[in-house]
Amino acid sequence: MEIKLDVNAVIEHFGGITPLHEKFVQNGIDISRKAIEKWKERDSIPTTGWLYIVNIADAEGTFDMLKKTAIVKTGSLSKATLKSKKDIHKYSSKELIKFYSEMLRIRRFEEKAGQLYGMGLIGGFCHLYIGQEAIAVGMQAVMKEGDGIITTYRDHGLMLSSGSDPKVIYAELMGRSDGCSKGKGGSMHMFDTEKHFYGGHGIVGAPVPLGTGIAFANKYRGNDNVCMTYFGDGAANQGQVYEAFNMAALWKLPVLYIIENNEYAMGTSVKRSSFTTELYHRGESMGIPGKRVDGMDIFEVINAGREALEYIRSGKGPLILEMKTYRYRGHSMSDPAKYRSKEEVEAMKENRDPIDNLRKLIIEEKHASEEQVKAVEKAIREEMEAAVEFAKNSPEPDAGELWTDITV
Numbered sequence: 001m002e003i004k005l006d007v008n009a010v011i012e013h014f015g016g017i018t019p020l021h022e023k024f025v026q027n028g029i030d031i032s033r034k035a036i037e038k039w040k041e042r043d044s045i046p047t048t049g050w051l052y053i054v055n056i057a058d059a060e061g062t063f064d065m066l067k068k069t070a071i072v073k074t075g076s077l078s079k080a081t082l083k084s085k086k087d088i089h090k091y092s093s094k095e096l097i098k099f100y101s102e103m104l105r106i107r108r109f110e111e112k113a114g115q116l117y118g119m120g121l122i123g124g125f126c127h128l129y130i131g132q133e134a135i136a137v138g139m140q141a142v143m144k145e146g147d148g149i150i151t152t153y154r155d156h157g158l159m160l161s162s163g164s165d166p167k168v169i170y171a172e173l174m175g176r177s178d179g180c181s182k183g184k185g186g187s188m189h190m191f192d193t194e195k196h197f198y199g200g201h202g203i204v205g206a207p208v209p210l211g212t213g214i215a216f217a218n219k220y221r222g223n224d225n226v227c228m229t230y231f232g233d234g235a236a237n238q239g240q241v242y243e244a245f246n247m248a249a250l251w252k253l254p255v256l257y258i259i260e261n262n263e264y265a266m267g268t269s270v271k272r273s274s275f276t277t278e279l280y281h282r283g284e285s286m287g288i289p290g291k292r293v294d295g296m297d298i299f300e301v302i303n304a305g306r307e308a309l310e311y312i313r314s315g316k317g318p319l320i321l322e323m324k325t326y327r328y329r330g331h332s333m334s335d336p337a338k339y340r341s342k343e344e345v346e347a348m349k350e351n352r353d354p355i356d357n358l359r360k361l362i363i364e365e366k367h368a369s370e371e372q373v374k375a376v377e378k379a380i381r382e383e384m385e386a387a388v389e390f391a392k393n394s395p396e397p398d399a400g401e402l403w404t405d406i407t408v
């Protein structure tokens with residue numbers, strides 16, 4: 001890999017030496033202001049410094065801009081692997097394969113859901129989670145039995161990660177009687193109380209007060225469960241979010257707010273919709289601490305998630321994690337995604353894919369052979385094929401079901 005850098009252009013890209021240094025500090029990177037001044041003097045940045053810069057630009061969604069300013073003149077970059085590499089030794093081969101297979105299960109599940117939608121077997125809205133898998137699986141790795149999840153309509157991946165059966169989720173998507181809501185809810189209204197998965201909500205922002213309410217119930221009952229309350233970057237501008245933040249902070253509720261910042265709300269980028277784009281600061285006026293996390297790197301998600309849950313379980317109240325991520329597909333199945341370039345999507349897939357990057361590391365670090373990984377992949381393919389078959393054979397609900405489970 002050969003990279004030619006224009007040091008001044010890099011520093012300028014981040015607004016100067018001081019803002020660049022501040023970004024290092026915010027990201028927990030130990031590089032002094034003096035070191036940056038030295039880079040400028042010598043007109044060169046060492047490889048580690050460069051990789052940190054790429055990671056920051058990535059997390060900010062400005063990597064493409066960095067590339068366009070011709071700072072990167074040659075070479076292809078493997079970025080996420082750097083941060084991950086230092087953490088891989090913390091895990092056993094078994095754990096690493098589990099992370100990999102759980103992320104891949106979500107990816108394969110969603111790809112099949114997309115195909116079934118195209119074939120007309122799934123009706124209504126359908127929002128895929130492809131690209132965001134490291135968040136669901138990383139958080140699941142640090143949660144304990146009894147912790148809950150509540151999320152938006154982009155819910156299949158989180159439901160799978162909470163242990164729900166893909167057969168039941170496919171059946172729900174296809175409107176069949178074996179679905180979790182007997183086929184009456186569909187993609188946006190998934191639920192599995194046994195697994196503490198509290199939906200699946202179609203109203204943007206709604207999971208925030210609802211998740212805060214679940215946290216209130218947990219505190220009231222005196223257990224130590226935390227509610228992972230997921231919402232998007234677009235939802236972060238909703239009024240109800242801040243009403244809920246206030247109550248959570250006031251009563252020190254055990255709630256972890258997880259903002260999945262995938263850079264777009266339907267066709268609107270964060271920069272076009274938000275005056276402040278550092279969404280993890282959004283709780284500051286109520287004393288709720290926040291942190292930005294590289295949501296494309298499962299080890300970063302695990303580290304931040306573990307720390308956050310310890311903080312919340314110790315009774316200190318709510319916390320925000322802004323997971324920087326990216327959705328590869330359109331907002332929903334009916335979105336041709338014309339608001340972003342093909343190159344932008346391809347660059348993400350090529351450089352930041354959480355699943356490919358972990359696969360590479362597992363093999364490079366000899367935690368499994370290529371054949372062993374392929375066997376895992378085959379098993380997942382078969383599991384999903386069988387789940388789809390099950391759902392296809394599940395009967396449609398009786399007409400009488402129209403009158404059940406209704407609150408009037």
Ligand SMILES: Cc1ncc(C[n+]2csc(CCOP(=O)(O)OP(=O)(O)O)c2C)c(N)n1
Nearest residue numbers: 154202203204232233234235262264265266
């Ligand atoms: C209250 C409300 N307003 C508008 C919509 C329409 N809508 C559905 S999804 C969406 C975008 C939300 O984007 P974001 O919060 O970033 O989540 P993402 O879809 O990216 O996961 C909008 C505006 C809605 N469902 N509910």
Ligand SMILES: [Mg+2]
Nearest residue numbers: 232233264265
């Ligand atoms: Mg979004």
